[in-house]
Amino acid sequence: MPAMATGNASYSARDLAHVWHPCTQMKDHEVLPMIPIRRGAGVWLEDFEGRRYLDAISSWWVNLFGHANPRINAAVRGQLERLEQVILAGFTHEPVIALSEALTAIAPAGLTRCFYADNGSSAVEVAVKMSFHYWRNVGKSAKRRFITLSNSYHGETLGALAVGNVELYKDIYKPLLMDVITVPSPDCFEREPGESWAEHSRRKFAHMEAALAQHAGETAAVILEPLVQCAGSMRMYDPVYLALLRQACDRHGVHLIADEIAVGFDRTGTMFACEQAGIRPDMMCLSKGLTAGYLPLSAVVTTDSIYSAFYDEYVKLTAFLHSHSFTGNPLACAAARASLDIFRTDDVLDRNRALAAHLGAKARELEAHPHVAEVRQHGMIVAIELVRDKATREPYPWQERRGLTIYRHALSRGVLLRPIGTVVYFMPPYVITPEEIDLIVQVAREGIELATCD
Numbered sequence: 001m002p003a004m005a006t007g008n009a010s011y012s013a014r015d016l017a018h019v020w021h022p023c024t025q026m027k028d029h030e031v032l033p034m035i036p037i038r039r040g041a042g043v044w045l046e047d048f049e050g051r052r053y054l055d056a057i058s059s060w061w062v063n064l065f066g067h068a069n070p071r072i073n074a075a076v077r078g079q080l081e082r083l084e085q086v087i088l089a090g091f092t093h094e095p096v097i098a099l100s101e102a103l104t105a106i107a108p109a110g111l112t113r114c115f116y117a118d119n120g121s122s123a124v125e126v127a128v129k130m131s132f133h134y135w136r137n138v139g140k141s142a143k144r145r146f147i148t149l150s151n152s153y154h155g156e157t158l159g160a161l162a163v164g165n166v167e168l169y170k171d172i173y174k175p176l177l178m179d180v181i182t183v184p185s186p187d188c189f190e191r192e193p194g195e196s197w198a199e200h201s202r203r204k205f206a207h208m209e210a211a212l213a214q215h216a217g218e219t220a221a222v223i224l225e226p227l228v229q230c231a232g233s234m235r236m237y238d239p240v241y242l243a244l245l246r247q248a249c250d251r252h253g254v255h256l257i258a259d260e261i262a263v264g265f266d267r268t269g270t271m272f273a274c275e276q277a278g279i280r281p282d283m284m285c286l287s288k289g290l291t292a293g294y295l296p297l298s299a300v301v302t303t304d305s306i307y308s309a310f311y312d313e314y315v316k317l318t319a320f321l322h323s324h325s326f327t328g329n330p331l332a333c334a335a336a337r338a339s340l341d342i343f344r345t346d347d348v349l350d351r352n353r354a355l356a357a358h359l360g361a362k363a364r365e366l367e368a369h370p371h372v373a374e375v376r377q378h379g380m381i382v383a384i385e386l387v388r389d390k391a392t393r394e395p396y397p398w399q400e401r402r403g404l405t406i407y408r409h410a411l412s413r414g415v416l417l418r419p420i421g422t423v424v425y426f427m428p429p430y431v432i433t434p435e436e437i438d439l440i441v442q443v444a445r446e447g448i449e450l451a452t453c454d
């Protein structure tokens with residue numbers, strides 16, 4: 001049948017013959033169908049047999065304004081006709097200049113310098129190296145360690161993996177990684193009964209204060225994900241932690257690196273999550289939504305004071321000699337600018353507030369479920385934590401892979417959900433409608449029923 005040759009099965013077979021997929025046990029695909037996607041439009045993805053899937057996770061948290069967004073498409077197409085790529089050392093181009101102006105205009109005041117890379121992990125590597133190197137340049141070379149939170153995630157390259165703390169990704173590679181100082185996360189799932197998020201986050205800060213007091217002399221920076229530890233099961237905390245951290249870092253002379261790779265660009269209800277604490281980090285890492293999910297690009301936005309510590313005669317060898325081939329790629333910068341234009345012209349933050357309120361209200365209807373321990377939210381990120389025993393919060397054994405049941409059910413109903421263990425979450429593109437929100441929550445509800453019925 002010639003029709004079959006262009007169907008999902010044919011692409012799947014060709015794929016599995018040669019493609020090694022990210023973050024995947026490939027043997028799973030003996031039973032789990034691969035889904036080849038032919039096109040996307042708005043929140044919808046379409047496979048080669050015409051089945052559609054609502055992308056409730058923004059294709060791994062990157063998409064902001066839908067697939068094949070007409071305005072971003074036009075910007076990338078226009079740039080493509082002019083310049084696809086050029087070396088960014090000694091040369092520059094209009095998209096990177098305009099993007100840097102736009103980013104520094106919306107970033108917390110005082111973040112004035114943009115250093116580019118081409119993915120999130122690389123941005124974290126840049127921030128880590130930049131902080132270490134800064135302290136060397138100012139004559140404090142003892143400051144070379146990093147403080148990080150338990151349950152944190154900063155990417156997969158060795159430096160980023162070292163400052164992260166999700167055991168599933170990190171454990172096996174430990175012999176390859178630099179040693180870091182790990183402080184308990186303010187994760188509010190662990191708060192005492194009756195304790196508020198703010199009280200819990202404030203109480204947990206004592207560990208950070210103690211680590212800074214003990215290690216400030218040997219510490220270059222604290223790195224953390226503001227408000228939501230996304231890869232760490234979407235665990236969340238209160239902005240007060242960030243405010244306390246800013247004060248403590250200033251007091252102890254330690255940089256604060258905010259990894260806003262997942263939470264930046266209004267994922268949590270403000271353009272950048274740090275704004276909710278009224279703080280300015282010393283370095284802010286951006287990627288994922290930076291290009292509205294179109295092309296790989298990342299940036300570390302930092303201060304004049306850090307920039308100046310590298311600025312000297314060449315022979316002093318204080319320059320930051322870090323580069324990636326595709327640093328500041330013009331097509332990616334054009335997509336990022338188009339995305340920031342949409343923020344500027346379309347009242348995105350107000351619209352998102354309304355959508356987030358609707359999403360949160362719908363999801364909280366699941367709080368009464370006997371296996372739902374918590375429904376939590378920061379803006380357009382909503383997570384539902386499942387447990388075997390609601391009273392004791394005993395988790396399901398991970399080996400049972402109950403999240404996979406939810407994933408498969410959702411696909412059969414035309415929704416892309418991708419639970420992290422037994423945490424079901426929604427992080428949809430901002431062009432989702434209230435009716436589509438009702439659909440993804442309904443499908444999650446059915447999936448949760450199915451996965452917890454025994």
Ligand SMILES: *Cc1c(COP(=O)(O)O)cnc(C)c1O
Binds near residue numbers: 225230260288
């Ligand atoms: C995804 C992510 C990264 C890594 O970005 P990649 O582009 O996947 O390398 C780093 N930090 C956070 C908080 C992330 O969510």
